[in-house]
Amino acid sequence: MLKAHFKKKLPSFELEVDVSISNGILALVGHSGAGKTTILQCVAGLQTPSWGEIAISNKPVFSSELGTNVPIRKRRIGYLFQDYALFPHMTVEKNVLYGKPKKGSASEQVLTAGDVLEMLKIGHLRNRYPSQISGGEKQRVALARALMTEPELLLLDEPLSALDQNTRSTLQQELLKLQAQWKIPFVLVTHDLQEAEMLGDQIIKIDHGQQEIIKEQGEQGKPEKLELVRGLNNAR
Numbered sequence: 337m338l339k340a341h342f343k344k345k346l347p348s349f350e351l352e353v354d355v356s357i358s359n360g361i362l363a364l365v366g367h368s369g370a371g372k373t374t375i376l377q378c379v380a381g382l383q384t385p386s387w388g389e390i391a392i393s394n395k396p397v398f399s400s401e402l403g404t405n406v407p408i409r410k411r412r413i414g415y416l417f418q419d420y421a422l423f424p425h426m427t428v429e430k431n432v433l434y435g436k437p438k439k440g441s442a443s444e445q446v447l448t449a450g451d452v453l454e455m456l457k458i459g460h461l462r463n464r465y466p467s468q469i470s471g472g473e474k475q476r477v478a479l480a481r482a483l484m485t486e487p488e489l490l491l492l493d494e495p496l497s498a499l500d501q502n503t504r505s506t507l508q509q510e511l512l513k514l515q516a517q518w519k520i521p522f523v524l525v526t527h528d529l530q531e532a533e534m535l536g537d538q539i540i541k542i543d544h545g546q547q548e549i550i551k552e553q554g555e556q557g558k559p560e561k562l563e564l565v566r567g568l569n570n571a572r
C-alpha cells in the first residue's frame with residue numbers, strides 16, 4: 337500500500353501529489369519534465385518533499401509535520417531505472433545479489449538469487465556481463481535485482497521505453513503477471529498512454545506538477561485483467 341500526499345517546490349512549478357494505491361498498478365503519464373520522476377524519487381527517499389506525508393504499508397516514511405524522513409534503504413522499495421543501472425563489471429548473478437538485504441536488516445530474506453533468476457527466465461545468463469546480454473535481458477536483470485530486496489512497493493521509471501516493440505509487449509505481460517503474483521503495488525511511469533491503459537489499474541496524468549485522474553482504481557482484480565493473467569499462466 338502507498339499513500340502519498342505532498343508538495344515539492346521545483347524551479348519552474350510546484351509539484352502537488354495526492355495518490356493512494358493498495359494493490360495493483362498505478363500508472364503515471366505525462367510529458368517530459370512534468371514531474372513524474374520527481375514523484376518516484378520523493379516516494380523512494382531520493383528527494384525530500386517541501387510538505388506532506390508518505391506512507392508505505394501503513395508506515396509513515398515521510399511526514400513534514402512529525403519530522404519523519406526514513407532513509408531510502410529502510411523504505412522496502414524496489415526501484416527500476418529507465419537505463420537499467422546495472423554494474424558493468426559484475427556478472428548477472430552478482431548484479432542480482434547486490435539487491436540482497438544486508439545481514440541484520442529489517443527484511444527477512446527468504447528468496448535466493450537462483451529463485452529470482454529462474455522466475456524471470458534468466459538463469460542461463462547468470463555468468464554473463466551486462467555488455468553480453470540484450471536490452472530486454474538487462475531489464476529482467478534489473479527487475480530481478482529490485483525483487484531481491486523483497487520490496488513492499490515497486491517503482492518503475494519508464495522501464496520499457498528503450499526496448500523494441502516485441503520485447504516490450506512480452507515484458508508488459510510479465511509485469512502484469514508479476515504484480516498478480518507478488519501482490520504489492522507497482523508505480524509505473526510511462527510516456528505511453530496505451531501502455532498505461534494496458535497496465536494501469538489507476539492512471540494519473542501529470543502536467544506541470546498538477547495531477548489529473550484519468551482512470552480511478554476500481555474493484556481489485558478486475559475480471560478482464562484476471563482473464564489476461566490466467567491466459568498468460570495457461571500459456572506457460
Ligand SMILES: Nc1ncnc2c1ncn2[C@@H]1O[C@H](COP(=O)(O)OP(=O)(O)OP(=O)(O)O)[C@@H](O)[C@H]1O
Pocket residue numbers: 346347348366367368369370371372373374375
Ligand atoms: N535536479 C534537478 N534540479 C533542478 N530541477 C530539476 C531537477 N530534476 C528535475 N528538475 C526539474 O523538475 C521538473 C520535473 O522533472 P522530472 O524529472 O520529475 O520530470 P519527468 O516528468 O519525469 O520528465 P521525463 O519524462 O523527461 O523523465 C522539470 O521541470 C525539471 O527540469
